[in-house]
Amino acid sequence: MNETAWTYLLVTATFSIYIGIAIYTRVASTKGFYVAGQGVPAILNGMATGADWMSAASFISMAGLISFMGYQGSMYLIGWTGGYVLLAMLLAPYLRKFGQFTVPDFVGDRYYSNSARVVAVVCAIFISLTYVAGQMRGVGIVFSRFLEVDINIGVVIGMIIVFFYATLGGMKGITYTQVAQYVVLIIAFIIPAVAISHQLTGQWVPQIGFGARLVDGSGGGTYLLETLDQIHRDLGLPEYTAAWVAGKQSMLDMTFVTIALMVGTAGLPHVIIRFYTVKDMKAARWSALWALLFIGILYTTAPTVAAFARVNLIHTLHNKPYLDLPAWYKTWESSGLIAWVDKNQDGQVQYGAGNPFVGAPDTVKDQKGKSGEPVYSNKPTSDPNELYVDRDIMVLANPEIASLPNWVVGLVAAGGLAAALSTAAGLLLVISSAISHDLMKKIIAPDMSERQELVFARIAAAVAVVVAGVFGINPPGFVGQVVAFAFGLAASSFFPAIILGIFSKRTTREGAISGMIIGIVFTSIYIVVNEFTHKGSLQAVTGISSAGIGTVGMILNFVVAIVVSQLTPPPPQQVQDAVERIRHPGEDSNPAPIIH
């Protein structure tokens, strides 16, 4: 069977499983729809959290990013796993004990104010919508690259699948499909990594192969990472494993980005609500452990894939005649993920520092170069580098680069789809519950029945799917900066409000609201100016990139919230008692009161 047939088979099979689960887990209560009935076992919730958390970016892009950043790429690893320590110890158990359905629920009740609730609803929807657009786009990209379907048709297929299980089963349907999706994505990520590790180093465990000696070929007998550093020196690039050398990110910025990613992770509503689905505080703690363990399997493998793929890529392409390049090169060349310009007219591919040309490759139709290569209209740079490589190729083309069997290629496609769909579903639920529960039930129409609320929840989920699809088909110009936005906003809005809500009884409504607004406004303005209106201008002054500014926004939020709280009357006794209760051991016989 060829690659396309395998891909169709595996994608259809996994999609059938997801739909089967959706039908089996359909729900009829709001508790089922929002928090899966709060009876999800800790280990399954851990898996679901893993799939919920690991998005198209983690699965497709992260290893590629690390591959091009070397040591500095570890900020994604540390940031995105370190956030779970904060979640486990500072948020999850207490929020579970407070016992509501959503994050705006907590903010609204703890800060005894519907204004706070509305600010939280707006933040939750904004964060989730920016994030979900990228996921739907990811679905479209996987479809178009592996199945030669138009990107937009791919997005629509993804929408239909998510629509089905998100509106039918709500959180319960999402939870159990995410469990299945975790299994699919982890197998799809690990199998190529194991095979490549064994090919290059003779070690079956990638984490060990990472530090082992290469078995043969050029560089045989030396350590993988030493070889990589040597290759980089030869090509005039900064060493792969070196830290603070010219041409690499600074210590200051890396610190800020790492903290923003950690805190942002802990403040993302779709991750937080996963901890509402378990039985009690103790299960929430175990759940956090399982989640990080399952995430850690992929995250400790990603840097090994990055290093293996980099060695493979450079060995296979650098100083090789274009006419002798392997078949996979041609496949990915036609999809625009890799490109070559013969600057010195020697018919050979030279890789090196800098970009080969400006922007992404733009092929000139019906025109061929001297070696029969496509011709690009992009303006070449003066750098010696002749090779354009899209970072995503490191994972997507990995099985082909390592000449693995065809079914592995199909598996990677199914894994990429599982990663994107599971995250999209979790985000859509946040949007839907923010509208039906926090906005409709809690503010606009408190008298509506549970059945009506459920209808609203399903309509809101359906509308959110469509909006996400529209964003996926017409991605706003800022898709690349979406990650910086979502994490920066989560770090500068929810994280301080929730932490203070639990750990400081004195924090008042006025303090929390002004903190959230100032944090978010500051972070948004910085990102918008630094990314869109005056590219790089603020970073040139402060040394902090858009991805790292959330850390400053978070600190601002904390300072403003604490100062304003001291200047305003303390929270009502009722609220202070509710905070006191979440600090007690064991389960409450009476749930926290709902304050309006």
Place this chain on the structure above:
Amino acid sequence: MNEKEMIDGINSRYWKTNLRVVGILLVIWLILGCVTSIWLVEWLNRVTFAGFRLGFWIANQGAMIGFILLIFIYAVVMNRIDEQFEKEIKSAQNPSPAESEDSGS
């Protein structure tokens, strides 16, 4: 001391214990996340083992393994502390001689 005061006392001791456990673990978290992985990375890189520079390995593998262990310790220790305090509260609520048989789980 009446029952309510006793229970309040137990609850506030529980919260202080919780803060102490979380505080200690978060200090280690900060050391793993920022100090060894970022601030001291060049200094640690002078040490090599297997094919790794130490600082590079901590940033790419060690810190994550450490985070998993931290949550493991937290879950085990805190869940045990929870149970212990729950028992104390129960015996404060029913100060009958039969409480010693209430062995829980």
